[in-house]
Structure formats: C-alpha cells, structure tokens
Amino acid sequence: MTESAREDRPALADPFVRWSWRHFRRPAGPRTAERIRPLEAADLPFAPDEFEAFRRGVVAVVSVAASAIAVALLAVTGRLDSPLAWAVAALVAIAGPIAASLALDLWPIVRARSRARAIDQELRSVFAFLSAMASADVPVDGIVRALAQESAAYGTVAREAGKIVRDIDLLGADILSALSAAARRSPSRRLEALWDGIVTTARGGGELKHYFLETARSYEREAPIREAKATESLAFAAEAYVILVVAFPLFLLLLFAVFATLGGAGGAYVGLVVGIGVGAVPIAQLAFVLGLSHVGRPEGAW
Numbered sequence: 001m002t003e004s005a006r007e008d009r010p011a012l013a014d015p016f017v018r019w020s021w022r023h024f025r026r027p028a029g030p031r032t033a034e035r036i037r038p039l040e041a042a043d044l045p046f047a048p049d050e051f052e053a054f055r056r057g058v059v060a061v062v063s064v065a066a067s068a069i070a071v072a073l074l075a076v077t078g079r080l081d082s083p084l085a086w087a088v089a090a091l092v093a094i095a096g097p098i099a100a101s102l103a104l105d106l107w108p109i110v111r112a113r114s115r116a117r118a119i120d121q122e123l124r125s126v127f128a129f130l131s132a133m134a135s136a137d138v139p140v141d142g143i144v145r146a147l148a149q150e151s152a153a154y155g156t157v158a159r160e161a162g163k164i165v166r167d168i169d170l171l172g173a174d175i176l177s178a179l180s181a182a183a184r185r186s187p188s189r190r191l192e193a194l195w196d197g198i199v200t201t202a203r204g205g206g207e208l209k210h211y212f213l214e215t216a217r218s219y220e221r222e223a224p225i226r227e228a229k230a231t232e233s234l235a236f237a238a239e240a241y242v243i244l245v246v247a248f249p250l251f252l253l254l255l256f257a258v259f260a261t262l263g264g265a266g267g268a269y270v271g272l273v274v275g276i277g278v279g280a281v282p283i284a285q286l287a288f289v290l291g292l293s294h295v296g297r298p299e300g301a302w
Contacts, residue, residue: 016054016057017050017053017054017057019057020053020054020056020057020058021050021053021054023057024053024056024057024060025049025050025052025053026049026052026053026056035048036048037184037185038108038109038112039051039108040185041108041112041115041116041185041186041187042107042108042109042111042112042115042187043111043115044107044108044111051108054104055101055104055105058100058104059097059100059101059104062096062097062099062100063093063096063097065096066092066093066094066095066096066097067093069092069093069096070089070090070092070093071089073085073088073089073092074086074089112187113187115156115187115188116187116188116189118155118156119156119157119160119186119187119188119190119191120188120190120191122154122155122156122157123157123188123190123191123194123219124216124219124220124223125153125154126147126154126157127212127215127216127219128216129146129147129150129153129154130143130147130208130212131209131212131213131216133146133147134207134208134209134211134212135209140175140176140179140198140202140208141168141175143208144161144164144165144175144179145161145165147161148161148162148164148165157191160182160186160191161182163182164178164179164181164182167181167182176199176202176203179195179196179198179199180195180196180199182195183195183196183199190219194215197211197215198211237288240288241288244284245281245284245285245288249280249281249284
C-alpha cells in the first residue's frame with residue numbers, strides 16, 4: 001500500500017492516530033487472519049500495523065504522564081529521602097504504561113464480545129424479518145439489502161448486513177462470497193452460523209423460509225437455558241465481588257491500621273496499605289470487569 005493510500009485510511013483521519021503512525025510505525029509482520037480478525041470482529045478501522053502504532057503512541061504518552069505524576073508526588077510530599085516515597089513514585093511510573101498497554105491489547109477482545117452480545121440479543125427479531133422476506137420469494141441479495149436498511153430496528157445485525165452490501169457494491173463480490181466473508185469476521189458464532197447457513201441453503205437449492213423458521217425455533221428453545229445460566233453466573237460474581245473486592249481489602253486495611261498503631265514498623269504497614277489501595281484493589285476491580293465480560297456472554301460468541 002502506498003504512503004498516500006495510507007494517509008487516506010479512516011483510522012488515520014484522527015490526529016492522534018496519524019501522529020502515532022508517523023512516529024511509532026514499525027513492521028508488524030504479515031497480515032494473517034489471526035491478527036486481522038480481532039480488529040474486524042471489534043469493528044475497529046485499523047490494520048494490524050496501524051493499531052500497533054496507535055498502541056505504542058498511547059503507551060508513550062501515558063509513560064510521560066505517569067513519570068510526570070511520579071515526580072510531582074515526590075515534589076509535593078518533599079520526602080526525597082524516604083524509600084517508601086520512591087517506591088510509590090516508581091510504582092506509578094511503571095504501572096501507568098503497563099496498564100495502558102494491557103488495556104489496548106484487551107480493547108478489541110472486550111469490544112468484540114460486547115458486539116457479540118448485542119448481535120445475539122437482536123437475532124430473535126431478525127429471524128422473523130428474514131422469514132417474512134423469504135416467504136415473499138425475495139432473493140438472497142434483496143433480503144440482505146432490506147436488512148441493511150433497517151438499522152434503527154435491528155442495530156448491529158443490520159450494520160453487519162450493510163458491510164455485505166458494501167462488499168458487493170464497492171468490491172464487486174458476489175452475494176455468497178460476501179456472506180462467507182461476513183461469517184468469517186463476525187464476532188458472534190450465531191450470526192456466523194446464520195450467514196453460513198444462508199450460503200449452504202442457497203447453494204444446495206433449499207428453501208430459505210424453512211431454514212429461517214427452523215433456526216428461529218431452535219434459538220427460542222435455547223434462550224431460557226442461556227438466560228438461566230447467565231443469571232446464576234451473575235449472582236455468583238456479585239457475591240464474589242462483595243467478598244473479595246469490598247470486604248476483604250477493608251478488613252486488611254483495618255488490620256494493618258491497628259498493627260501500625262499498636263506496634264512498631266509503622267512505615268512498613270503504611271507501605272502495605274498503600275500497596276493495597278494503589279495496586280491490589282484496582283487490579284481486582286479490573287479482573288472482575290474482565291470476568292464480567294464473560295459472564296452472561298452468549299455461548300459460542302467470539
């Protein structure tokens with residue numbers, strides 16, 4: 001891809017992304033499906049090398065900001081001779097860029113799972129629309145185009161159909177090839193199965209109406225089971241959150257405060273308190289946020 005074509009990409013329209021691309025781009029390796037699919041599933045307008053440059057730019061900015069905050073903490077406290085003050089400053093300077101890098105690595109995954117949940121929630125009503133269109137003997141490309149025009153009613157699924165229409169109109173793909181490509185980049189296993197099912201049914205000469213009706217019935221039968229599992233998982237996660245993230249850190253903080261008051265080595269206990277407040281609690285919060293991205297996630301989502 002030429003440099004001028006690079007500059008015209010949507011991802012590089014943002015000033016910060018363009019700045020990151022100019023200063024932090026590096027060869028990011030071949031564009032394999034394993035590196036492209038997470039960005040496509042998350043609907044992020046980045047090529048792998050562009051996203052890597054963006055990630056490096058964010059980490060660089062956060063590193064400078066975290067170092068400035070660490071120096072400011074030392075200057076405000078005025079305890080340049082305190083090992084604890086230097087330890088806290090070092091923790092802030094190191095934790096900032098590490099957290100930024102991890103967050104950007106997880107961003108496509110979390111976003112793709114969020115889109116998968118939205119798609120699976122919308123599929124129940126989409127099946128009725130598809131069945132009605134198939135009953136009227138509308139061809140496959142007409143069904144997809146009609147679905148793409150109903151973004152207000154069918155949200156993410158309609159926008160995914162719009163990408164199929166884009167592949168047909170702008171890239172010259174035939175409808176079945178466009179559906180197969182949409183299945184490969186879909187964040188939802190159920191939507192992937194829907195697109196693949198349409199392709200298989202159309203190529204096999206089957207009736208799309210029968211396929212949509214049977215798929216809708218199967219989806220309806222599975223819905224109560226999925227909802228019951230999600231409710232049980234959320235209840236367990238709520239109990240674990242209260243115990244591990246709320247009650248246990250408070251108990252430790254009170255315990256260390258009592259020890260610091262009654263005994264010596266108060267500085268050590270203060271360091272433990274700071275470590276819990278600055279390190280352990282935020283890490284536990286992040287772990288639960290990431291865990292909840294799985295809880296209630298439709299089974300089989302990307």
